[in-house]
Amino acid sequence: MTLQKHLIFTALGGIFLFAVTQQLEPFRNYQLATMAAYLCATAGLTILTGLNGQISLGHGALMAVGAYTMAFAQNGIGNLYLSLLLAMLATTAVGAIIGVAAARLRGPYLAGLTLAVALAIPAFTVTFDGLFNSEQGLPVSFTPPETLPIETWQALTAGGSALLVMFLLANVVSSRFGRAMRAVRDNEVAARLAGIHVARTQVLSFVISAAPAGLGGALLAFLAQNVSPGAFSLTLSLYLLLAIVIGGLGNLAGAVWGAFLLVALPDLTNSLTEGITASPELARKLDGNLALAIFGLTLIVVMLVAPGGLQSLVQRISHRIRKGRNHV
Amino acid sequence: MELHGIGVRFGGLVALDDVSLDVPIGKVLGIIGPNGAGKTTLFNVICGLVQPTSGRLTHDGRVLRPQPHSLTRHGISRTLQGVGLFKGLTVVENVMAGATCQARPGFFSALFALPASERDEGRLNGLALDLLDELGVGDYANAYPHTLPYAVGKRVALARALAAQPRLLLLDEPAGGLGEEDIGELAALIAGLPKRQEGCTVLLVEHHMDLVMRVCDRVAVLDFGRLIATGTPAQIRENPAVADAYLGAAA
Numbered sequence: 001m002t003l004q005k006h007l008i009f010t011a012l013g014g015i016f017l018f019a020v021t022q023q024l025e026p027f028r029n030y031q032l033a034t035m036a037a038y039l040c041a042t043a044g045l046t047i048l049t050g051l052n053g054q055i056s057l058g059h060g061a062l063m064a065v066g067a068y069t070m071a072f073a074q075n076g077i078g079n080l081y082l083s084l085l086l087a088m089l090a091t092t093a094v095g096a097i098i099g100v101a102a103a104r105l106r107g108p109y110l111a112g113l114t115l116a117v118a119l120a121i122p123a124f125t126v127t128f129d130g131l132f133n134s135e136q137g138l139p140v141s142f143t144p145p146e147t148l149p150i151e152t153w154q155a156l157t158a159g160g161s162a163l164l165v166m167f168l169l170a171n172v173v174s175s176r177f178g179r180a181m182r183a184v185r186d187n188e189v190a191a192r193l194a195g196i197h198v199a200r201t202q203v204l205s206f207v208i209s210a211a212p213a214g215l216g217g218a219l220l221a222f223l224a225q226n227v228s229p230g231a232f233s234l235t236l237s238l239y240l241l242l243a244i245v246i247g248g249l250g251n252l253a254g255a256v257w258g259a260f261l262l263v264a265l266p267d268l269t270n271s272l273t274e275g276i277t278a279s280p281e282l283a284r285k286l287d288g289n290l291a292l293a294i295f296g297l298t299l300i301v302v303m304l305v306a307p308g309g310l311q312s313l314v315q316r317i318s319h320r321i322r323k324g325r326n327h328v
Numbered sequence: 329m330e331l332h333g334i335g336v337r338f339g340g341l342v343a344l345d346d347v348s349l350d351v352p353i354g355k356v357l358g359i360i361g362p363n364g365a366g367k368t369t370l371f372n373v374i375c376g377l378v379q380p381t382s383g384r385l386t387h388d389g390r391v392l393r394p395q396p397h398s399l400t401r402h403g404i405s406r407t408l409q410g411v412g413l414f415k416g417l418t419v420v421e422n423v424m425a426g427a428t429c430q431a432r433p434g435f436f437s438a439l440f441a442l443p444a445s446e447r448d449e450g451r452l453n454g455l456a457l458d459l460l461d462e463l464g465v466g467d468y469a470n471a472y473p474h475t476l477p478y479a480v481g482k483r484v485a486l487a488r489a490l491a492a493q494p495r496l497l498l499l500d501e502p503a504g505g506l507g508e509e510d511i512g513e514l515a516a517l518i519a520g521l522p523k524r525q526e527g528c529t530v531l532l533v534e535h536h537m538d539l540v541m542r543v544c545d546r547v548a549v550l551d552f553g554r555l556i557a558t559g560t561p562a563q564i565r566e567n568p569a570v571a572d573a574y575l576g577a578a579a
Contacts, residue, residue, distance in 0.1 A: 001446065002441050002446055002449075003440075003441035003442075003443075003446060006441060168439055168440070171438060171439055171440060171441040172438055172439055174441075175433075175438035175439075175441070175445055175449065176424075176428070176431045176433070176438065176445075176448075176449065176452070177435060177438050179417065179421055179424060179425055180425070180428065182414060182416045182417055182421075183414045183417060183425045185416065186414035186415050186416050186417065187412055187413075187414055187415075189377070189396070189408065189412070190408060190412045190413070190414065191414070191425070192396035192397045193375060193396055193397075193399065193400075193405070193406050193408070193489075194400065194425050194426045194428055194488065194492070195397055195398070195399070195400035195401065195426075195428040195429040195492060196397060196425065196428050197397045198397065204435070
């Protein structure tokens with residue numbers, strides 16, 4: 001039942017993805033691919049923070065781990081799917097290490113630890129610049145197929161990966177492991193007495209949250225054909241967290257909203273700043289900061305209107321429509 | 329389950345002092361005593377939430393070093409004071425969470441939603457629903473805990489503890505906050521527990537004396553961390569030391 005339902009959703013998603021990529025212009029396909037890459041990370045993070053109650057300010061850094069692994073694997077071996085898999089495995093390992101430490105920490109201390117991770121990993125790439133080539137970063141080379149426009153191919157690859165991630169995460173969420181994560185979040189003592197190993201559950205949550213984040217990072221590197229520390233700053237981690245809160249914490253559909261906003265809002269601010277022709281100086285000042293301001297504003301508005309995030313708003317509206325129809 | 333000379337100190341405070349107690353199999357043992365006598369600490373020692381500073385526990389003739397998450401595998405289950413349900417889980421999910429020790433499928437089976445995982449979830453779901461029906465709260469299966477009347481929440485918490493199919497059930501103030509009518513039903517329920525599955529022993533911490541006297545086969549009395557009396561409810565009622573503990577020594 002669960003499997004069939006998730007398979008049908010995934011298949012529909014796949015058909016939709018294929019149809020859409022054939023219609024969109026190249027730039028929109030590229031944006032779709034970026035959204036899919038972000039979706040991997042937000043979906044993972046929403047499990048960790050929403051279902052298991054562990055905050056992570058370090059998921060941007062986990063994406064960096066995936067991205068750099070992707071660069072090394074792609075430049076060394078050159079098989080795209082193998083590289084994506086390796087990126088995911090490397091991030092899983094890093095996530096497991098952080099998860100073991102995280103399972104001992106609560107609240108602000110956990111935020112502090114993950115913040116340190118977010119700052120340390122990009123700094124790492126600058127310190128060991130012989131290997132990581134400092135701020136310039138590394139190129140990610142690959143040979144696109146000849147039959148498809150490159151953006152279409154990128155959108156299909158990234159979208160397919162995101163669908164796979166969503167399928168697997170949805171399975172975990174509806175299994176006994178998803179239940180254990182929520183139980184640990186709600187009441188640790190009761191969870192232990194119910195026979196749930198709290199620390200193990202927390203580490204598991206971190207691991208299954210880190211793996212898709214690594215895949216997302218690898219996809220970003222694959223899309224940009226380059227990886228540099230600037231792309232994985234602390235701001236990215238904060239954006240991911242904002243995105244899942246706005247989308248609806250602990251909800252995979254909410255993670256889709258979050259990923260959509262991560263791509264749509266900067267795009268919106270770009271067109272806004274382009275529209276302001278008054279002074280080039282003002283436009284330059286706004287350029288970097290307006291996106292963050294709009295994100296903050298969106299967060300405030302969404303929290304006021306729908307504290308459960310955009311997805312809760314959607315659920316409320318669809319519920320009302322269904323009820324209205326029953327009345328007629 | 330036997331306790332041998334259990335002592336617990338929190339800094340200079342002696343919470344439990346040399347408590348030895350046999351929990352008779354298939355009976356209901358009540359633990360009573362004034363506030364701060366160490367009743368809940370005793371439970372916490374049995375559950376591994378508090379490490380005793382002296383003494384040891386044996387269970388099924390073997391030394392038990394309890395860890396909370398492995399208790400249910402030893403056939404020991406506990407309810408908490410108040411309700412203590414998982415607020416983000418529905419009632420039936422709460423009870424299924426209590427049956428964690430019986431869940432079989434591994435992580436990869438869950439990751440790919442394999443039929444084995446699916447079947448096992450169905451089995452746990454059925455087990456949970458049966459338990460809720462048995463306790464008369466089956467109608468609330470899909471509700472969330474914050475919507476429940478208090479007495480129903482307590483029932484669900486009991487169902488969650490029973491879901492582990494314990495041979496020793498620890499009830500921490502099951503009547504706390506309940507009205508007279510609910511307590512009457514609860515008494516019948518607790519008295520029926522040992523007959524429910526083969527040899528389920530009940531250890532009951534409770535302030536409500538009527539309930540204790542009605543359902544317990546034996547009663548142990550704690551005062552300032554020391555065990556001052558054990559016996560049948562009738563013996564305890566007549567025991568002058570117990571009256572002293574509750575009312576202060578007669579001048």
